[in-house]
Amino acid sequence: MPELPNPELAAAPTAGMNGARAAGEGATVLEAARLVLQRDLTLAFRRRGQLVQPLAFFAIVTTLFPLAISPELARLREVAAGVLWVAALLASLLALEFLFRDDAHDGTLEQYALSGQPLTGLMFAKTAAHWLLTGLPLALMAPLAALSLGAPSASIPGIVASVAIGTIALSLIGSIGAALTLGIRRSGVLLALLTLPLSLPVLIFGARASELAIHGAPYVAPLELLAALAVLGVTLAPLAAAAAVRVSLE
Amino acid sequence: MSWTWFHRLGSPPYIYRLAQRLTPWFAWPAGALIIAALYGGLVLAPPDYLQGDGFRIIYMHAPSAWMSLMVYTTMAVAAAVGLIWRIKVAHAVAASCAPVGASFTLAALVTGSLWGEPMWGTWWEWDPRLTSELILFFLYLGYMGLRGAIEDTQRADRTSAVLAVVGVVNVPIIHYSVSWWNSLHQAPSVMRLGKPALSTTMLAPLLMMLLGFTLFFVAVLLVRLRGEILNRERSASWIREALGT
Amino acid sequence: MGGYAAFVWPAYAVTLTVAVLNVVWARRSLAQAVEAARRRLAAGGGDS
Numbered sequence: 001m002p003e004l005p006n007p008e009l010a011a012a013p014t015a016g017m018n019g020a021r022a023a024g025e026g027a028t029v030l031e032a033a034r035l036v037l038q039r040d041l042t043l044a045f046r047r048r049g050q051l052v053q054p055l056a057f058f059a060i061v062t063t064l065f066p067l068a069i070s071p072e073l074a075r076l077r078e079v080a081a082g083v084l085w086v087a088a089l090l091a092s093l094l095a096l097e098f099l100f101r102d103d104a105h106d107g108t109l110e111q112y113a114l115s116g117q118p119l120t121g122l123m124f125a126k127t128a129a130h131w132l133l134t135g136l137p138l139a140l141m142a143p144l145a146a147l148s149l150g151a152p153s154a155s156i157p158g159i160v161a162s163v164a165i166g167t168i169a170l171s172l173i174g175s176i177g178a179a180l181t182l183g184i185r186r187s188g189v190l191l192a193l194l195t196l197p198l199s200l201p202v203l204i205f206g207a208r209a210s211e212l213a214i215h216g217a218p219y220v221a222p223l224e225l226l227a228a229l230a231v232l233g234v235t236l237a238p239l240a241a242a243a244a245v246r247v248s249l250e
Numbered sequence: 251m252s253w254t255w256f257h258r259l260g261s262p263p264y265i266y267r268l269a270q271r272l273t274p275w276f277a278w279p280a281g282a283l284i285i286a287a288l289y290g291g292l293v294l295a296p297p298d299y300l301q302g303d304g305f306r307i308i309y310m311h312a313p314s315a316w317m318s319l320m321v322y323t324t325m326a327v328a329a330a331v332g333l334i335w336r337i338k339v340a341h342a343v344a345a346s347c348a349p350v351g352a353s354f355t356l357a358a359l360v361t362g363s364l365w366g367e368p369m370w371g372t373w374w375e376w377d378p379r380l381t382s383e384l385i386l387f388f389l390y391l392g393y394m395g396l397r398g399a400i401e402d403t404q405r406a407d408r409t410s411a412v413l414a415v416v417g418v419v420n421v422p423i424i425h426y427s428v429s430w431w432n433s434l435h436q437a438p439s440v441m442r443l444g445k446p447a448l449s450t451t452m453l454a455p456l457l458m459m460l461l462g463f464t465l466f467f468v469a470v471l472l473v474r475l476r477g478e479i480l481n482r483e484r485s486a487s488w489i490r491e492a493l494g495t
Numbered sequence: 496m497g498g499y500a501a502f503v504w505p506a507y508a509v510t511l512t513v514a515v516l517n518v519v520w521a522r523r524s525l526a527q528a529v530e531a532a533r534r535r536l537a538a539g540g541g542d543s
Contacts, residue, residue, distance in 0.1 A: 201427035303497035310510035473521040477528030
């Protein structure tokens with residue numbers, strides 16, 4: 001087993017083991033992906049504090065805008081969709097740093113690359129775990145933020161749908177940036193600089209869908225475009241992330 | 251196709267000497283074309299019906315915008331070639347492109363803004379073209395930032411190559427989404443940054459300028475490329491010869 | 496310039512300056528690379 005510099009991870013009984021199990025013991029890529037997903041979820045739940053941080057950030061940023069603009073709900077309603085989405089985007093960005101950091105640190109990522117399993121599949125599994133841990137909770141929190149910004153309750157389903165689908169795309173796009181900046185010290189700002197331009201289409205369509213929902217208009221069209229981006233992301237992002245991870249391990 | 255030709259293209263000493271020899275063949279024609287286009291655009295072309303003499307900014311704005319996109323595409327193609335076939339020279343080409351592309355993107359933004367103020371009445375307008383140009387600028391900055399943050403040259407080459415390829419896939423998506431976003435909010439009767447109706451005397455300098463800038467880019471690229479190749483080569487023998495040491 | 500001089504001339508100035516700066520910058524980076532290569536050779540950089 002590789003040496004584990006992080007004592008907390010070293011104490012985790014499954015650290016590295018699922019990777020070893022997935023590595024070459026006749027496992028199919030689906031089994032390997034499932035193991036990776038399970039491992040990520042298990043390890044994340046051991047650090048519940050860390051899971052809450054992006055959500056807290058989302059809540060704080062959402063609170064900033066009324067304080068900076070006006071307490072009038074009528075005025076806030078005009079910008080609610082945009083504010084919500086920018087906050088979700090930034091919170092999602094913040095959570096990206098956790099995606100590969102620990103695995104790169106303790107050598108698990110290297111094991112994944114050497115395991116003989118398609119690294120793309122494992123990258124997809126990690127990104128799926130990331131979405132379950134950050135994107136989905138953000139989508140579930142979005143109603144609170146939306147209501148606090150004056151959105152009508154009828155708009156909630158549309159808002160939740162847009163954030164849920166949008167964060168899938170964001171996790172995928174973000175995984176590329178996270179993989180590219182592996183091993184770079186203090187890469188937070190660079191990660192943002194790389195990921196934000198690539199995320200702009202998601203922001204545009206997602207905010208538009210939320211906006212239409214808030215005004216009671218049909219929002220299916222931008223939602224479909226958002227879903228298209230997510231599908232494109234599923235096809236291409238794990239590939240790019242795997243390529244970037246391989247480069248970082250060379 | 252003879253494979254020796256292809257292999258030679260990947261050979262650093264060959265490319266170095268070729269770049270050295272070819273540079274003047276691009277530099278001088280570029281200079282001549284640009285000067286001729288300047289004369290054509292500033293003196294010979296008549297004022298536009300709607301925009302008066304203000305339209306002449308197009309002779310600076312359009313080539314800059316063209317450069318920003320063409321250079322990015324070149325960079326991405328070179329990066330892809332370097333990534334797929336592991337050709338160092340291709341990575342050197344990509345590295346050479348970035349500063350050129352970024353600086354002309356900035357020029358495109360500034361000239362776009364200068365064109366906008368007299369035409370729209372504002373220094374900035376979130377119209378699809380300018381907004382996409384701005385995002386392209388951020389893509390360049392990200393690429394250069396990533397390169398700069400990785401110390402090992404080979405790793406920097408390959409990592410930024412992945413970014414360049416991902417970016418180039420995104421450029422059409424970004425442009426589409428920005429156009430879509432912009433079309434939702436039709437600006438009131440403010441004149442949009444439409445191309446003025448161009449007669450031949452107005453069009454010819456523009457085409458000359460575009461060609462001139464393209465050749466200019468190749469010339470600058472060839473100069474930068476030599477430096478990038480030198481920085482990636484450790485082998486002494488051909489360098490000694492090439493530098494005349 | 497039909498009253499647009501304050502916009503047209505700066506636009507030309509900016510773009511042409513960028514072009515000139517690119518030339519200067521490129522030549523300087525080449526000179527630096529040559530200098531570094533010469534130093535490597537002088538320090539006995541062997542064939543790799």
